[in-house]
Amino acid sequence: MVLVSVDDHVVEPPDMFEGRLPARFADRAPYVRKKRNGVDVWMFEDQQVANLAINAVAGRPKEEYGVEPTSFDQIRKGCFDIHERVKDMSAAGVLGSMCFPSFPGFCGRLFATAPDKDYAEAVLRAYNDWHIESWCGTYPERFMPLALPAMWSAEVSAAEVRRVAELGCHAVTFSENPAVLGYPSLHDTYWDPLWAACADTGTVPCMHIGSSSQLVVTSPDAPADVMITLQPLNLVQCATDLVWSGIFLRFPSLKVALSEGGIGWIPYFLERIDRTYDRHRAWTGQDLHGHLPSDLFKEHVITCFISDRAGVRARHDIGVPMITWEMDYPHSDAAWPNAAEEVWEEIGTLPDAEIDAITHENAMRLFSYDPFAIRPKATSTVAALRSEVVGHDVEIRSSGQPVATGERVTAASIQAKATA
Secondary structure: OEEEEEEOOOOOOOOOOOOOOHHHHHHHHOOEEEEOOEEEEEEEOOOEEOOOOOOOOOOOHHHHHOOOOOOOOHOOOOHOOOHHHHHHHHHHHHEEEEEEEOOOOOOOOHHOOOOOHHHHHHHHHHHHHHHHHHHHHOHHHEOOOOOOOOOOOOOHHHHHHHHHHHHHEEEEEEEOOOHHHOOOOOOOHHHHOOOOHHHHHOOEEEEOOOOOOOOOOOOOOOOOHHHHHHHHHHHHHHHHHHHHHHHHHHHOOEEEEOOOOOOOHHHHHHHHHHHHHHHHHHHHHHOOOOOOHHHHHHHHEEEEEEEOHHHHHOOHHHHHHHHEEEEOOOOOOEEEEEEOHHHHHHOOOOOOHHHHHHHHHHHHHHHOHHHHHHOOOHOOOOOOOOHHOOOOOOOOOOOOOOOOOOOOOOHHHHHHHHHO
16 A cells, blocks of 8 residues: 555744845744743744744643643654654655645735735745755655745735746645635635646645634634634635635636535535536536536546545545545644554455545546656555664653643643643
8 A cells, every 4th residue: 555645744943044035034933932831933023922832742642632732842843853753754645745834824824914925925935945955855755745825915815836846846735715814715716827727737725724824613601622623624624615616617627625614514515516516506607617616526527535434435425536645644634643543444445446546546646746757656655664673763762741630721722721
């Protein structure tokens, strides 16, 4: 089996901006500061970004999972050191990875808050250059680059997509609901320059759960379990917006990924949108020009799952050619280092062609990623990769940090801790 993950995360190293900003902005480069309580924070202009690791708990026992850790010395080096990351990937049997950002937010919304947009654009470009050249470029056969957009401007975002495409980057992260961030919604043609740039360059906008900085929760006092359970529903809403927005009619070659959204909900969703169109389009005025809503979804939306037995069983209703797999390293949903065993339990009885499509071929085709041009397929399997890192430490051990106490955690308390 060959594994390519379309959703992992990088905890950005403290030196990432060194030498990457224009001289006039060099003294304003974001940097890491350690507070008296031992917490590492990123400083961006006058803003302090805590919780830099966002649930980077790989290697810890489940009893120690939480929104922490909050400093570099509490996390695996594979979270921020590219050489150690590749070892961790090989130990899990994972050939390729796409890594979403951490401290600037999943769609780079932090950089958009800078009043000086020339500075914001310089920082954005520096981030993307670091990600493409230093993070992914060190081991190009192991990574699919993912760029940040300029959320404050569709035109600047479009120009950046075209620039990074020349550098071999064919994915850009974007908010699953930009309206929540105060920008035009997915229904607004304001974003058309960005979609045009993506369509022209074969770039996939990846809409990750939480990229709008908002997660579905029923009430502030609901237990955290409610928020975690409902996480994929952020992308049910996004999928609905995308289908009815007209984007896929205006840009028929565009593909969009619903990152970390799961797939088990999709069969009912497709039934529902088709019934909605059949029963209500006369009075809602919706016209999809001969397309069924479900057909638009299946043609244009890349679906992603970590562990989803229901979705695997219903894979033909979803569309096998658009299903991809994700590990989510180093977050708590990841089965690292046993991700290969977990996914094999779910797909191991499928026909070989479907296993290959879901585990790596779809990702390679959809994200313009060809690791076999550099590394032979025979040395890229789970077993072959693991044989290269025999002895690499993958033991699950206590971090020495406080373990879960059984105290009731609410959505509001998590938000308060994350922004403290």
